Amino acid sequence: MFFFGKTDIGLRRGSNQDSFVAVSLYRNTVLCVVCDGMGGANGGNIASKLAAEVFHKTLAESLAKIAPAGNPQDVDLDPKGADYGALLKNAVSAANSAVYTRAASSAELRGMGTTLVAALVVGNMLYAVNIGDSRLYIGADGELTQITRDHSYVQYLVDIGKLTPEEAAKNPIRNIITRSVGNEPEVEGDIYTVDLSEYGHGYLLLCSDGLTNFLSHEKISEILFSKEGMGKKSLEETLREKVERMVGGANEGGGGDNITVLLLGF
């Protein structure tokens, strides 16, 4: 499995409050996390970094307990051998407590929080968890499908039929999220389980809303499935190019927010 991630400050923000983790944990296991922080001058980047780190560490520790003996890069995890959803939830709780406690420790950080979307790929199984409005997509067969459901106010309005998805995508209050990591003593993430073998080959795309708000679904799709340069370059190189193009596209679209794009080929 190859993956490439990039985070960019965008054109209008004074700091980058996004954080991401992309790491190969075992021979068949990759973890990708994107966090989009919020709150104050420093709170946002502290929250997103802390959440991504604690989430990664907690999950890695719990996976170590069920992993077969041997060098991690030489062993596989059983794709259906554990309740990975529960482990993700547990890691979310740890990340939430860490941010919440930290926020309570200083007046400057009060109110900070972050979104968190994470994808744990074990062999052909995808386990994902989401809180907030960062997103996970699967791109396969020329189709880009959003897997996670946003915890956002406009998503509610869409659900109750007061807005169309198109109206929601342009809505000025789409920035209000209804769930976040670190703003409450406890938070529960939504868990998604997907059998990737049903998709054959394709991509996982994790991103902050700095991408989706400034680059249309169609454009993202176009870049993702572009065959340009294929065959001439390594998959790694291709992924990197696609990520760069998406970040560039969001900046061309206004770059109003920090942009994080993480792409994994499967």
Next chain:
Amino acid sequence: MENFEKYVGQILDKRYKLSRVIGIGGMAVVFEAQDLAQKRTVAVKMIKDEIASDTQTVKRFINESKAVSMLSHPNIVSVYDVSVRDDLKYIVMEYVDGITLKKYMEKRGALSFKEIISYAEQILRALEHAHSKGIIHRDIKPQNIMLLKNGRIKVTDFGIAKLPNAETVTMTDKAIGTVYYISPEQASGKPIDQRSDLYSLGVMLYEMATGTLPFNAENPVSVALMQVNDKPRRPREINPSIPIGLEQIILGAMEKNPEYRFQSAAQMLRHIQQLKSDPNFVFKTRRDAPAATVDTEAAFGAKERPAGKDSHELRDAKANKPEKKSRRRRESRSMLPIIAGVTAAFLVVLGISTVYLIDTFLQAQEAASPDIITVPDLTGKSVDDDAVKNLDKRIFIVEVEEAYSDSFPKGVIMSQQPAGGEKRKVIAGEQYCTLKLTVSAGVETVVLPDFTGRDNREVEMEIRKLGLIPEARYEFSVGVERGCVIRTEPKPRTELRVGETVVYYISRGEEERGKVTVPNFVGMTASAAYQIMVGEDPSDPMLTLGRVTYEPSSTVPKGVIISQSLDPAGDQVPRGARIDFVVSSGSPETTAAPQLPNESEIDIGTDGGKNQNRGNGNSNNSSNNRNNNNNNRNNDNRNSNGGNRIRELFDWFFGGFDS
């Protein structure tokens, strides 16, 4: 948070001397200031430092402030000056000496018909003026309506830039304020026009008439969704004394679809005026509209409202003509008359006459003749007594203050101001008598916190702060560090009267009680081990039982100790040292669903029941959490605290400003 006090005493542009902070909002802070050139008191609104770097927002703030400075209306707080210098951005406004309508309503509850009409008229005149200049307020709410002593209304925060804030904010929690009055189009992020202000005014009138908000919930998400989706309870269900016509106006202003709403402030104002001249007037159909009214829709370019579906049937309209039923139903939805045909010239005339009308209105108020009343003696009565409840709300403003008392039972009126028997001049509905009641809050009690393990000096201070009397005693302790509190008498969470004594036991550290050799308990039953540890004197045990962990075992029988934390072959340990055990919970097969907790703590020296309780408490907690989580999953509502934080974010987002 920023410290705004540092600005107090400064003089801006050699002209405005800031004297004190009078309000802090999402994006700005407001000072009372002296205009040294004009020799008058003004209000200076300054953009917060953290906003000042967001050029786009600042630009909007300045542009809109300039637009507002062009407004000139007796019911709008005037903007005198806008400073746009790079390093200093502020606006100078009329200083208004009054209270917000919010504070007023908090004191009064539901308002009288006459007051509602008067305030509605004045607010509508302000809106009409602003709308005619193309300025939408966007944030009509009681916090932004100032009420002067003479009954005049001043609408403030007019059109001040609302943040086009693209930064993510979270609203997982309750917030108070702003969302209660936003229109459905605002709540769904759609474009808004002047009709949005009329919706907000409708919500305010609803609150004035009923004393309650039409949409209320624990958190802003739910309230905002209610604005979009829910039908309000009819005002007359809550307060049957509300005239039908007023209910019609309120619901007409609160129509979800702006097309069905009043189309202009002028149109709504005419309905209010119709009702003012005849409180029993019932608006029925377009044709039944007051003949004297003239619609200004053309001037505002609004479309003619279709006679659409009825969202508020006027079942209780008392003036039903024997019309065809189906037709009445259809038309009743369009109870708000739309009469076309108005000239631009009329608008100009209306603008001028507004000023005149307000003046005569105020004069009329002052001219009413006062009555002399005798203040009733309410002392000794319960605050819930009918004598208090039945006070004429058009004459008395009741202010209740609570005070602790040893001699008066809770809820009893201890004193009042003015005293019973005194005479006061009043005019029903206009000039009130404020009656201040001091009610007993009962004996002041405090709940004793848990001081265990805390530094004794700190504890002593806290006990004093609670109004209790500290008494220190010293004891040896194995577990509690020297100088820290071991326990208190009475126990934590006991409710105490102020002035009672609390004994706190301070640790003198570990007593030199000699050393003991740790026996080997492995293989003994837990109770046998306990016997040995306690020895003959339970107050001076050889060892203290620490944590007991249960583990299934196929080799060690249930209840028998598998291992111990202190090495039996090792060095001697201080007498009374803590020892942990792992005890068998039996073979795994027979304890598939173990009754035993996986882990529990037992303290010797306290009764065994405590342990049990603690276990129960935990399981209750976890089931509560589970319930919460379920709720959360259903609607994302969060009920815990932290409202202020979210409120800030929310105010920031909607640009709300509560002074």
